[in-house]
Amino acid sequence: MKAQALHGHLDALLLAVLEQGALHGYAIIEALRARSDGSLDLPTGTIYPALRRLERAGHVASTWSTVSGRERRTYQLTDSGRRALAGERAGWREFQLTVGRFLDPGSPPTPA
């Protein structure tokens, strides 16, 4: 799918992925790809800065570790992040309904 359409919803996706458990950046990319059947294949230049944003905002916390010689920064959801995710879910629902009213088939196009 057109990737840039994500605008404004990426944070929500990241929080949602981390909701199921802490992951490091590279694993997050793979999780997004897997759970979307390949539709979401985001470059590192997209998700790493996004994760830093979320950390600055206090929605995730990170810890470094070394696994078989490779450095990993593992991110986990904070309480603030969980609240933010709830808000994002509500926002998504409203967005979906609003846009769907125009783009979903069978929407009210001057109903008969």
Next chain:
Amino acid sequence: MKAQALHGHLDALLLAVLEQGALHGYAIIEALRARSDGSLDLPTGTIYPALRRLERAGHVASTWSTVSGRERRTYQLTDSGRRALAGERAGWREFQLTVGRFLDPGSPPTPA
């Protein structure tokens, strides 16, 4: 709703509104507000440039007219615009499904 979340979907909304009949810019703003129950209240600085974009792309065509002393630029969908709208609808559907898989309740969060 958070307005900037529209990023990438505004063109689709405009085409969808014009699908029901030609309208001038100001009327498009009101149509969006009405059909969304006030959720979409877009400033002129958003929709006028967007309409110019769509016209440059050949998806709409405009004609000037004067109604009770006021200049109006009325936009109507072209064939190209109708095709574009169909594409946007398909894109929206995919986007909705993909993001929904992460944000809709009851999505597969490592299903039991």
Next chain:
DNA sequence: CTTCATACGTAGCTACGCTACTTGTCGAAC
């Protein structure tokens, strides 16, 4: 005669995802 709704428009800002790049380890292939 001032204010508000109608109607058009642009300049400049900002947010944010993307492209392209760099650095480094490890295992497998050759």
Next chain:
DNA sequence: GTTCGACAAGTAGCGTAGCTACGTATGAAG
């Protein structure tokens, strides 16, 4: 023993596109 691809992190700079804040002008209402 070197090269190549998967793993793992990161930044600089770009482009897109919606938003803020203006500016202009008419007609109706008070």
